[in-house]
Amino acid sequence: MTRVLLVDDQELVRAGFRIILQSEPGIDVVGEAANGADAVRLARELAPDVICMDIQMPGVDGLEATRQLVADASVTSRILILTTFDRDDYLFSALRAGASGFLLKTASPEDLVEAVQVIARGDALLSPKVTARVIAQFGVAAGAESTPSAAAATVDTADTADTAASAATAAASVAVPLAPVAPAAPDPGLTDREAEVLSFVAQGWSNAEIATALFVGEATVKTHVSKVLMKLGVRDRVQAVVYAYENGLASRRRA
Structure with missing residues (x-):
């Protein structure tokens, strides 16, 4: 229960x-x-x-x-x-x-x-609209580009338009300074693959989407995400997104 x-x-x-x-x-x-x-x-x-x-x-x-x-x-x-x-x-x-x-x-x-x-x-x-606002707030500040998530893809056409509009205006409307969700660390010890997974998570991608992009099983992605959360010292994916953008880890990709 x-x-x-x-x-x-x-x-x-x-x-x-x-x-x-x-x-x-x-x-x-x-x-x-x-x-x-x-x-x-x-x-x-x-x-x-x-x-x-x-x-x-x-x-x-x-x-x-x-x-x-x-x-x-x-x-x-x-x-x-x-x-x-x-x-x-x-x-x-x-x-x-x-x-x-x-x-x-x-x-x-x-x-x-x-x-x-x-x-x-x-x-x-987070709802698709809320996720868009999180990505817009941190993505604009970090110069990162957001990528459509599976959640955003499930909403209807009208809702998608609202989501895009919200994402486009969020950075200008948010005036609350954000403290890091964990102590800032220039190198939290992520492997190349973990850094790549974090960058996808930061863009709102689901485990299934990440697995497809990396040609691995969804269970493997879950393992990578768990290790990322542990190394960043955060509780969940939402906190990982915030941490990634605040600490310049949102756009790290495997070479």
């Missing part, structure tokens, strides 16, 4: 999320909190696998609660940010705080269930 903690200051919102998630076999909502302080306390007591975290709450907000939980070595919960506000400062602050996913509350019930399942497996989740 995937154990979930719901954190939102609106009881009606929590009730809705509970109904959606509890209806899915394999998901158990083990607790609820109305603010960040209670979220930190319950996370330590209940040890949920995934925490669905709102941002704007009285007292300790979701971003601060996320920072505290990520910094606590005794907490292994992964955090999915759920917010009503589609704002770049929230997005990048959440990534910087160590969240493993970012989803708008306007998402469908199916999207919420999938997000919880993805994050519980140890992966990270």
Whole structure:
């Protein structure tokens, strides 16, 4: 069972999320909190696998609660940010705080269930539009070119246009300075192949796409990605993308 903690200051919102998630076999909502302080306390007591975290709450907000939980070595919960506000400062602050996913509350019930399942497996989740904004923010700064991902390819034509427009304007609209997600290291000890895999990950490519490009099995790519995360000292692919762009590793390719 995937154990979930719901954190939102609106009881009606929590009730809705509970109904959606509890209806899915394999998901158990083990607790609820109305603010960040209670979220930190319950996370330590209940040890949920995934925490669905709102941002704007009285007292300790979701971003601060996320920072505290990520910094606590005794907490292994992964955090999915759920917010009503589609704002770049929230997005990048959440990534910087160590969240493993970012989803708008306007998402469908199916999207919420999938997000919880993805994050519980140890992966990270960003919607295609959000991924485009991450790549645009760091890619423009680093002079890197973004590459279409499998996720972006699944959206319809109208959504693709929105994604492209978002990517094109993101760099100008984001004013939040980003701190490195891990101590900057000029050479984290990546092999040529690992550096190549990281460059694909930084462009939003899926494991399947990378495997096809490198003519290797998907399991081999997963092994490379795991080693990259370990060497960079980051929690997941989202943090790896941020690290890669901030430390000039996004465009390294095997000769």
